[in-house]
Amino acid sequence: MLKTLIIQFLRMSKVSLLLFLALLVSNCSYNITDEEKLESFYTLHKPEGEFSKFNKVVVINELGGCLNCTSMFVNEIKDSTFKTNILFIVSSSGAKVDISPFIDSTKSNIIWDSNSDFDEFDILKKSGVIYLDSNSKISKKELIN
């Protein structure tokens, strides 16, 4: 039910989605889970994609105290983008962290969230990896710095 509602909002705009989720979180007794936020965000950017195929989500953002560490992390994982079971969410404008391997990429497992909208969901405080089990539930979160 909730998922259907979210999908309907996804058809509208990012702003609507964020407002909707914010309203849900602030006003409703229902607590939206990180998994639901994650899947909604994915569906927003990849409406035709299949979220259940991912077992890892690599999040690259501009948060945290060591952005050089994040740039090094990007350098380490940049060759993993061919792995279709890993989703990359690049929540960076590119000004603070070197995301050059992801710019202009057309790979379906990369979301370039240049306006850092994903940060608003507050799922990860810094760059890191979210591990998903076979039911797409978050089993572990790992921060890189």
Added chain:
Amino acid sequence: MKLFPHLIIILIISSCSSNRTNKKTLKKIDEIDFSVGFAPSVIKHFAYNGEEYVGFADFKSFKKIKLFNINARSQYSFSIKDIIKNELVYINGLSFSSPDSIALLSSSGTSKLFIVNKKGEVIYKKDYSFLKGQETALYPPIEFKGNQIRVGLSYYGKENTPALSKEYYDNFFKDKNESYIMMSDTLFRGHTLPTLQMDSLYMRFIPKSVNNTEMNHLLYLDTKNIFYSTYSDSVYEYDLNGQLKEVFSIKSTKTKTKVNPISISEMMMDKNNLFIKNIEDNSYIALLLWDKFRSVYYAIIPGKKMSAKKTPFTILVLDEKFETLDEFTMNPDKYYFTRFFYYPCFVGKKGLYIQNQNKDVKNTNYSIFTYE
């Protein structure tokens, strides 16, 4: 007698309207859109031959520099990838002397200075990497004007900082201190050595047991340098010979400007997050801009960060002696400010340019305000 109340009313109305016309305010007069094509990490406004220009750079991902005139007409764009690749450096400092003379400063203690032309070709190179052997490095901001460069300098050592003296200058590299200072150098006179222009600054505010890392707070003006610190509510005015001339206290009427530094041991245990939180939760003079067209300073005072992209802030307008003229609260839903890496505002002839909150990262959109 019946006329008396009427006279009073007329007097009140006339005095009110006279106040209104004399009262200056920060008024939005226009918006302008620079199609930069990337999110800039550095913005530089400068004037050359009576024309105003704005340069944008991204040193991290796109590795590009793009120049516009003040009316947002693109002048040129070039890549700095070759410099990075050939010189094995990263770049983090930028300054324009003219559209065809651009200074780039390398980062991470490599201390190399490049002067490039509008095609991005290196036309002059100066290597200060000898400083690294003395635990010293050049840091932005840099100012390139005529044949002179002014740049920040960081070094590490043991003793508390002595007052600026000939001995201090002579022993500068021997008696190193944890500090952030600035130096100048005459670029094109062969083997000129850097000239120390300010004495130690951090040590004025904090003991050695606390973390002294902060943003680079230097404002280079034609006849003076101004230093300000996250940990101080004052600004320090130096002449170009490095003499401290005056200290001015700055007071925000809307925010309490105070950041208590955290100890190094606390910071080490917390892997830097405490430092970031400390800065993001508190208010201080984050940016000082000089408006030579109106002879006022603008001090940007950020408030507690609201979300990943929204920081509320006020703009203090100060006269030449740093007396507060007024303070304006900016709407963080409309206007963008970030404490780290890059300050998205500058002053031009038209007024104060403040970056708008923008969904499209490739367009940099500004609101222009005038204080009048």
